[in-house]
Amino acid sequence: MSISAFQRKLEMLVSLDAVDRRTIAALPITVYPTEKRREIFDNGQRPNFAFVLLEGWAARFTLRTDGSRRITGFLLPGDFCGIHARCGAEMDHAVVAITDCRVGHIPHDVLNAAIKDRRNLSDALWRAKLSEEATLRKWLLVSHDAYVAVAHFLCELHERSERLGLVRDGRSKLPLTQTDIGDALSLTAVHVNRTLQRLRRDGLIVIGKGELTLVDGTALKRAAAFKPDYLGSWRQ
Amino acid sequence: MSISAFQRKLEMLVSLDAVDRRTIAALPITVYPTEKRREIFDNGQRPNFAFVLLEGWAARFTLRTDGSRRITGFLLPGDFCGIHARCGAEMDHAVVAITDCRVGHIPHDVLNAAIKDRRNLSDALWRAKLSEEATLRKWLLVSHDAYVAVAHFLCELHERSERLGLVRDGRSKLPLTQTDIGDALSLTAVHVNRTLQRLRRDGLIVIGKGELTLVDGTALKRAAAFKPDYLGSWRQ
DNA sequence: CGCCCTTTTGAAGAAAATCAAGGGCAGTGG
DNA sequence: CCACTGCCCTTGATTTTCTTCAAAAGGGCG
Numbered sequence: 001m002s003i004s005a006f007q008r009k010l011e012m013l014v015s016l017d018a019v020d021r022r023t024i025a026a027l028p029i030t031v032y033p034t035e036k037r038r039e040i041f042d043n044g045q046r047p048n049f050a051f052v053l054l055e056g057w058a059a060r061f062t063l064r065t066d067g068s069r070r071i072t073g074f075l076l077p078g079d080f081c082g083i084h085a086r087c088g089a090e091m092d093h094a095v096v097a098i099t100d101c102r103v104g105h106i107p108h109d110v111l112n113a114a115i116k117d118r119r120n121l122s123d124a125l126w127r128a129k130l131s132e133e134a135t136l137r138k139w140l141l142v143s144h145d146a147y148v149a150v151a152h153f154l155c156e157l158h159e160r161s162e163r164l165g166l167v168r169d170g171r172s173k174l175p176l177t178q179t180d181i182g183d184a185l186s187l188t189a190v191h192v193n194r195t196l197q198r199l200r201r202d203g204l205i206v207i208g209k210g211e212l213t214l215v216d217g218t219a220l221k222r223a224a225a226f227k228p229d230y231l232g233s234w235r236q
Numbered sequence: 237m238s239i240s241a242f243q244r245k246l247e248m249l250v251s252l253d254a255v256d257r258r259t260i261a262a263l264p265i266t267v268y269p270t271e272k273r274r275e276i277f278d279n280g281q282r283p284n285f286a287f288v289l290l291e292g293w294a295a296r297f298t299l300r301t302d303g304s305r306r307i308t309g310f311l312l313p314g315d316f317c318g319i320h321a322r323c324g325a326e327m328d329h330a331v332v333a334i335t336d337c338r339v340g341h342i343p344h345d346v347l348n349a350a351i352k353d354r355r356n357l358s359d360a361l362w363r364a365k366l367s368e369e370a371t372l373r374k375w376l377l378v379s380h381d382a383y384v385a386v387a388h389f390l391c392e393l394h395e396r397s398e399r400l401g402l403v404r405d406g407r408s409k410l411p412l413t414q415t416d417i418g419d420a421l422s423l424t425a426v427h428v429n430r431t432l433q434r435l436r437r438d439g440l441i442v443i444g445k446g447e448l449t450l451v452d453g454t455a456l457k458r459a460a461a462f463k464p465d466y467l468g469s470w471r472q
Numbered sequence: 473c474g475c476c477c478t479t480t481t482g483a484a485g486a487a488a489a490t491c492a493a494g495g496g497c498a499g500t501g502g
Numbered sequence: 503c504c505a506c507t508g509c510c511c512t513t514g515a516t517t518t519t520c521t522t523c524a525a526a527a528g529g530g531c532g
Contacts, residue, residue, distance in 0.1 A: 060373075062373070062377055064377065064461070065461050068380075070376060070377045070380075072373045072376055072377070084362065084366045090465075092370045092373065092465070092466050093373060126320065129365060129366075129369070130320045130365075132369065133365070133368065133369050133372065134328045136369065136372035136373060136376065137298070137308045137328065137329060137372060139376060140306060140308055140372065140375060140376065140379075140422070141298055141300065141306045141308070143376075143379060143422055144304075144306075144422040186376070186379055186380040225300070225301050229326075229328070230328050
């Protein structure tokens with residue numbers, strides 16, 4: 001269940017062949033458990049490995065000078081991070097565990113060797129990166145209106161859960177506090193609270209106790225103008 | 237002056253060797269002039285070429301369902317776009333010429349052939365992409381406060397101009413209307429106007445007639461918490 | 473000059489932040 | 503078992519920020 005989260009992610013991005021699969025299976029991934037709310041990656045580091053989230057949720061974030069926090073993305077099982085340090089970049093953000101996690105480390109030289117001459121695998125990394133970039137653009141796009149932003153945010157995470165097979169009866173895990181959501185959308189927790197209540201009152205969602213149910217997913221997606229293509233629509 | 241904008245950009249990202257330079261020089265780039273305000277790339281296309289902006293300014297944008305426009309990035313001479321379609325993605329945004337431009341087209345297969353086995357060149361593309369991604373994160377980071385957002389925005393474009401050698405006496409071209417700036421920051425043109433006036437009154441900038449002068453760059457950068465590292469700090 | 477586009481200004485209203493306090497719930501320790 | 507603590511959610515009142523609407527004032531260009 002856990003190492004395979006990485007493979008499953010790659011399978012969603014490209015069509016792996018037998019050699020690709022063997023290459024992935026042969027990767028020496030060291031696994032570390034990480035506690036909820038503990039930092040996984042620090043800002044400004046230049047680690048010599050990439051990491052894969054094998055279990056749990058994590059968030060990318062940056063602290064502002066005034067101490068406030070901006071979450072710029074969420075990692076779900078299978079998602080990876082710090083791939084880019086591979087080519088000499090330094091982390092421009094930190095990563096924190098939202099829930100208890102299991103994190104796999106992959107040294108960069110190993111990764112580089114693995115994707116060399118494996119066009120499939122290097123394409124997978126590109127596509128993952130492009131999808132992240134598209135997600136950032138989407139966040140910018142919807143950020144002009146809190147109701148739309150929150151609705152879109154919930155659609156996005158629900159869709160991502162769904163693609164991992166984690167939705168039952170329209171219900172998915174959402175282990176975020178309203179403060180987390182606010183930090184992701186540049187809204188105060190108070191305003192997130194009131195916006196969620198509006199979404200509830202409008203009969204679109206049920207949310208609480210770490211779970212989200214799309215009561216009327218169609219209407220929610222309409223309200224959010226949610227089109228999931230940007231989440232990596234290369235394979236069905 | 238014009239094809240070389242592309243090479244200069246790559247030189248800023250990696251250390252090119254003689255073979256790299258020859259490879260770049262040999263690229264069959266077809267150049268098209270484009271008029272101000274004309275669209276360069278349409279949304280949802282899957283073009284078989286990437287393009288390089290050789291002269292002028294352009295902007296990436298997406299239209300919302302209500303007709304409003306979100307600019308998600310600016311292209312300056314040397315910047316390229318649509319590289320990613322290379323690996324099967326479709327454009328999730330459009331590109332419009334801000335000024336009259338000269339645009340170079342490079343077929344994807346040519347590009348793929350060129351970067352294959354040229355680790356330097358493929359790294360350059362990665363770094364360019366990572367820098368764009370970091371820029372998007374930065375825009376999200378500063379978006380919580382209009383004064384900070386506008387200040388940061390001006391710092392960023394001024395810095396990018398400077399790296400292209402386009403700054404004289406702290407003065408750079410800024411061929412944007414206040415509506416453009418608003419579309420980039422999710423602010424109304426009216427509010428951009430008032431915010432610019434505050435920045436003027438605070439003695440930080442002089443702006444107008446398509447030009448921007450940083451009267452007190454240090455103070456402006458402090459106000460914006462501007463740290464230019466994210467713009468691709470690989471080479472000085 | 474007259475036109476179009478952009479900038480500027482004013483007044484009013486909506487959206488979101490801030491400040492403050494109360495309530496629920498889970499975990500902890502007596 | 504109950505009190506206590508800490509975290510999160512909720513609510514209300516108030517202030518600030520930003521938008522909206524409207525109109526006037528430049529500025530470049532045929």
